Amino acid sequence: MSALMVLQYAPVMRGFLVLLAAGIVFPLVGVFVLRLNLITLRFALMHSSLLGSAIALAAGFNPLLIGMLANTAVVLSIARLRTKTNQNVGFITTFFMVLTVGLAFAVIYRFNVSTNDSLQILWGNIYAMTPFDARMTAVYAACVVVFVVLLFPRLAAVLYDKDVATSIGINEPLVYTAIILMVGLTITFVMRLIGALLLDAILILPPLMAIAVAKSMRGTFILSSIFGVTVAIGGFLLAIFADLPASSGVTIFGAVLFAGVHIIAARNKKRKPFQEDKRDAEISPNATHGSDRFDLRGVRRGSE
Amino acid sequence: MADLSRAVVLRLTREEKELFSSNKPWLYPLLDLTEHLARTRETVGDCTLYDKIIGRAAALLIVRLGIRTVQTDVLSSRAVSVFDTFHVSYSATSIVERIDCRTEDILADVSDPEAAYRIVRARSLAAQASASPERQAVVIENADIKRGENTVLRGVSITIGRGERILITGANGAGKTTLMKAVLGIVPVAGGSVSVLGAPVGKRTNRRTTRIGYVNQESVRVDFPISAYEVVAIGVATARISRDEKRRRIRDAMEATRCGTLSRRLYGTLSGGEKQRVAIARCLSQNPEIVLLDEPTASLDAEGKKEFIALLEQLSAMTEITVVLVTHEFDGMDRTGWRHLILTDGTIVPEEEISA
Numbered sequence: 217m218s219a220l221m222v223l224q225y226a227p228v229m230r231g232f233l234v235l236l237a238a239g240i241v242f243p244l245v246g247v248f249v250l251r252l253n254l255i256t257l258r259f260a261l262m263h264s265s266l267l268g269s270a271i272a273l274a275a276g277f278n279p280l281l282i283g284m285l286a287n288t289a290v291v292l293s294i295a296r297l298r299t300k301t302n303q304n305v306g307f308i309t310t311f312f313m314v315l316t317v318g319l320a321f322a323v324i325y326r327f328n329v330s331t332n333d334s335l336q337i338l339w340g341n342i343y344a345m346t347p348f349d350a351r352m353t354a355v356y357a358a359c360v361v362v363f364v365v366l367l368f369p370r371l372a373a374v375l376y377d378k379d380v381a382t383s384i385g386i387n388e389p390l391v392y393t394a395i396i397l398m399v400g401l402t403i404t405f406v407m408r409l410i411g412a413l414l415l416d417a418i419l420i421l422p423p424l425m426a427i428a429v430a431k432s433m434r435g436t437f438i439l440s441s442i443f444g445v446t447v448a449i450g451g452f453l454l455a456i457f458a459d460l461p462a463s464s465g466v467t468i469f470g471a472v473l474f475a476g477v478h479i480i481a482a483r484n485k486k487r488k489p490f491q492e493d494k495r496d497a498e499i500s501p502n503a504t505h506g507s508d509r510f511d512l513r514g515v516r517r518g519s520e
Numbered sequence: 521m522a523d524l525s526r527a528v529v530l531r532l533t534r535e536e537k538e539l540f541s542s543n544k545p546w547l548y549p550l551l552d553l554t555e556h557l558a559r560t561r562e563t564v565g566d567c568t569l570y571d572k573i574i575g576r577a578a579a580l581l582i583v584r585l586g587i588r589t590v591q592t593d594v595l596s597s598r599a600v601s602v603f604d605t606f607h608v609s610y611s612a613t614s615i616v617e618r619i620d621c622r623t624e625d626i627l628a629d630v631s632d633p634e635a636a637y638r639i640v641r642a643r644s645l646a647a648q649a650s651a652s653p654e655r656q657a658v659v660i661e662n663a664d665i666k667r668g669e670n671t672v673l674r675g676v677s678i679t680i681g682r683g684e685r686i687l688i689t690g691a692n693g694a695g696k697t698t699l700m701k702a703v704l705g706i707v708p709v710a711g712g713s714v715s716v717l718g719a720p721v722g723k724r725t726n727r728r729t730t731r732i733g734y735v736n737q738e739s740v741r742v743d744f745p746i747s748a749y750e751v752v753a754i755g756v757a758t759a760r761i762s763r764d765e766k767r768r769r770i771r772d773a774m775e776a777t778r779c780g781t782l783s784r785r786l787y788g789t790l791s792g793g794e795k796q797r798v799a800i801a802r803c804l805s806q807n808p809e810i811v812l813l814d815e816p817t818a819s820l821d822a823e824g825k826k827e828f829i830a831l832l833e834q835l836s837a838m839t840e841i842t843v844v845l846v847t848h849e850f851d852g853m854d855r856t857g858w859r860h861l862i863l864t865d866g867t868i869v870p871e872e873e874i875s876a
Contacts, residue, residue, distance in 0.1 A: 251744050369757035376742060376754055383704050383734035384806060385758045431786060432747040 222456060231342030231462065232452055234353050238409055239448025241357040243422035243440035244364050245402040248395050250423050251375045256306045257294070257396060258419075260313035261403045262412045264290040267320035268404070274327035280349050280408050287400035290316065295393040340411030342462045353405050360398060364437065371395070372433050410463035417463075417470035422447060425474055428481040447473060531570045532587075539567065546647075547623065547640050550581040554637070557585060574599045574612075575619035577627045577640055583608060584633035594619070598628065605631070638833070642859055645681040653718065657682045657810050657842040658703055663712035665695065665702045671710065672698045674866045682809065683840040685832070689847055690863030696846035697736070699863070700812050703844075704734060717809060733803025733811040735796070737818060743788035748779060748798045751787050755805030773804035777831060792819035796828050800835070811835070813845040 268286025269279035373381040426439035447470040455465025530549035532540040542549035568589045576598035583606040595612035596619045648655040658680040665673040672695035701707040705721040714721045756766040774780045779797040817825045
């Protein structure tokens with residue numbers, strides 16, 4: 217237990233609390249990354265965040281803020297090009313992915329950003345978060361929760377199918393832009409926390425585990441959060457007790473949990489092929505299997 | 521004293537008491553009578569019907585209503601064979617070989633009263649749409665529709681009446697999906713115009729488009745975790761109604777399409793037919809006036825297709841929802857009551873013009 221005494225230090229406690237908040241909230245964003253196939257976008261935003269941080273280090277600004285600005289600029293450019301050119305998002309993001317990483321290393325080289333600081337951008341450090349960074353992360357995490365909860369029905373429609381979403385009156389390009397903006401900002405925060413190369417542990421692994429076991433879209437979001445906070449706490453404790461960097465602890469714990477969840481999910485699928493939920497009957501007490509008639513009475517009763 | 525009974529075109533009586541009368545042209549009096557009887561739930565087996573002229577179409581509609589005794593001024597031989605088959609007693613002032621009417625020719629080989637009703641209803645809705653803008657669900661006028669830089673459809677014109685069932689066929693790549701997306705406002709119209717429920721479809725979606733239920737090919741392939749209930753709930757995602765009303769609409773739609781028992785199942789694990797029932801339930805929960813179906817039967821086997829079409833038949837027969845179905849394959853589909861248009865060479869033509 218003496219290892220936990222490190223929590224008495226303010227930077228460690230601050231880092232732990234931020235990691236906890238990130239573990240609960242940021243996997244929600246990972247659900248969008250996976251469903252909308254934003255993996256290439258994720259790389260492009262990691263690179264633009266790296267560019268922003270490199271510029272900030274070279275100019276002496278806050279890397280978190282400049283990283284957020286860089287990502288916002290890239291996201292808005294991608295959204296604009298998507299609407300204007302009707303090109304595949306993967307095609308557009310590949311361009312930005314290559315351009316931004318090239319510019320990032322050009323800035324690091326030309327402005328003599330120290331190797332140590334550069335590595336910090338890549339590997340992150342939860343203990344290096346300033347009180348301002350921590351507050352920013354907390355406020356942003358709250359914004360993500362509000363966004364997902366309030367807009368859930370519309371987000372579910374966009375995640376289901378963009379054309380169907382448009383058909384029910386949703387401004388799909390606007391919602392899509394908001395989603396990728398959220399992805400961009402989240403990547404900036406997560407890079408600051410555990411670094412660019414280990415970002416997947418907190419953003420992607422939890423929703424991947426959730427997808428393996430969830431029975432609904434709502435369940436996918438909830439389980440992503442649960443797996444995310446488990447990875448955050450478990451990884452933090454592993455790092456402390458095994459004397460590892462926090463990012464390594466989070467990533468290793470996340471990978472082991474990921475493997476475990478998938479093995480259990482695969483076994484369950486083999487053991488229990490689909491069994492109809494008894495509660496289903498409550499939805500439609502009159503529904504009968506095998507009937508070839510459809511009852512359309514009452515369908516048009518509703519009014520808007 | 522003048523015989524006033526002859527002032528009307530159609531009159532239904534029971535023991536000389538008039539129950540219904542009409543003086544409209546064509547088959548409208550019989551269609552109105554059908555609606556009247558559906559509303560009043562009255563049985564008319566013991567009634568006598570007077571109809572001024574009875575051809576095969578009218579005879580089949582009369583049989584469908586269950587009327588057993590008929591009087592008329594002019595009766596066609598085609599109608600006589602229908603009455604004889606279904607044991608309807610008739611008296612006619614004169615019997616003619618045929619009545620000069622396009623509907624009469626279309627129904628020459630139809631002997632099922634239900635099928636005849638569907639055809640007559642479809643023709644009446646199309647005719648009403650042409651005559652009255654209020655009865656038009658979708659109007660596409662001389663529209664050029666592009667996909668990227670290519671003009672896929674040129675000078676397309678279609679008027680679809682409310683409650684009509686339209687089948688649009690064409691080869692893969694003919695522009696069927698593009699046409700659907702133009703109606704939804706997803707694909708811009710380069711020339712001409714597209715109006716839905718009386719309002720032009722612009723670049724942005726508007727409230728009119730929220731009355732369009734859309735089933736496409738991509739959404740059927742979704743394998744991300746989403747329950748059938750959540751799919752149906754998408755239909756009410758933007759509806760400004762109470763939570764209870766939303767739940768009621770979802771429940772009604774799922775019961776109507778017989779997918780209530782699927783509500784907690786993962787959508788991706790459903791069979792092709794089950795997915796389509798859920799997709800239709802999603803449209804119904806939207807309370808739509810128009811349902812656009814893009815290749816809905818592509819993933820279904822022969823039995824599934826039959827069941828799906830039966831669902832659509834009931835959907836448009838019991839409600840006034842306009843159904844537009846585009847497909848590249850319609851083998852085995854009973855097209856009775858569907859207006860069939862063909863997309864070919866970047867434009868759209870009625871089936872009759874192709875076969876002529």
